Amino acid sequence: MRLIASIFAALITMIPLQGFAGNSSTDEIAxxxxxxxxxxxxxxxxxxxxxxxxxxxGPQSVSLEQCDLGKGPGVVKGAYVELPRYFKDVNKVMDLEQRLIHCRITLQKLTPEQAAAVPFGSTGNPSDIEALVAYITAASRGMKIAVSTTHPKEQAAYELGKRFFFYRAGAHDFACATCHSKDKQRIRLQELPNLLNRTDAQNTYSTWPAYRVSQGEVRSMQHRLSDCMRQQRFPEPRYASDTITALIMFMAKNAEGGVYDAPALKR
Structure with missing residues (x-):
């Protein structure tokens, strides 16, 4: 699998971005x-x-086919477009990756360390979590993003995510909003979506997770936000933390109504 992906990545780097004279950089990338x-x-x-x-x-030789992602045990179709969400059995809001860890612990009886081992894959060290995320999210293609904030804990998660989006810190005094709260901003050739703009939020959120050509891996939303924290010079967030889930809740709600189309392909 990794060999095929590596060959693909090598081939597509040969495709030029030039040749469409008169068009904007955004058009070229599109x-x-x-x-x-x-x-x-x-x-x-x-x-x-x-x-x-x-x-x-696991110790009891159990699959994840009874894992409840919010639509009943084993149901993956349409689950992702309604996540993050409140789960009564744990009395908290969870995103997909948190819920997968929970199921691996409770159903498969893995230890917390085993359940969250290798959250982000690398060459020669693939991530089971990223593969599971790719499978589950693909089952929601073509469906509309419909994240609920009706439960008090869902509303609280949304508000926490909103606060974090605007929170400035780190060596550069950056916030998520520094790059993603205005129209038509960019870094080099990379256009920066305005995540407060409904259309931009939909177009962005609906295409993650994604296969990153530059990394040769499928990257989840948790990985994307962790990398954003790195670029802001924030401390590295704990994997599957409630704060990152809250930020995902804020982004997902802003993207409500968008048609989901991932795992996508990114540079």
Missing amino acids: KYRQLLADGNPAELWEMRGEELWKKKI
Whole structure:
């Protein structure tokens, strides 16, 4: 799987971004992505994720097929577009990755360390979590993002995520809002979506997780936000922390109504 993805990444770097004279950089990148739309290597992660979902592991040899992602035990179709959400059995709001860790602990009887081992894959060290995320999110393609904030804890998570979005800190006194609260901002050739703008929020949130060509891996939303924290020079967030889940809740709610289309493909 990794060999095929590496060959794909090597080939697409040969595709030039030049040749469309008179168009903006954003148009060039959009055409570049369109050329790469077919044959997304994320499909390999999706297939591995399905195998892991059905694979019996742990002390009691149990699969994840009874894991309740919010729509009933074992139901993956449409689950992701309603996450994060409140789960009564744990009395808290969880995003997909938190819930997967919970199911691996409670159903498969893995230790917390085993359940969250290798959250982000690298060459020669693939992540089971990223594969499971790819499989589960793919089952919501074509559905509308519909995250609830009706429960008091869902509303509290949204408000915490909103506060964090505007919170300035770190060596550069940055916040998420520094880059993502105005229209038509960019870093180099990279356009920065305004996550307070409904259309931008929908277009952004609906395309994660994604296969990152530059990294040769499928990256989850937890990874994307962790990398944002790194670029802001924040302390590295604890994996699957409630704060990051709250930020995901804020982003997901802002993207409400958007049609989900991931795992996508990114540079």
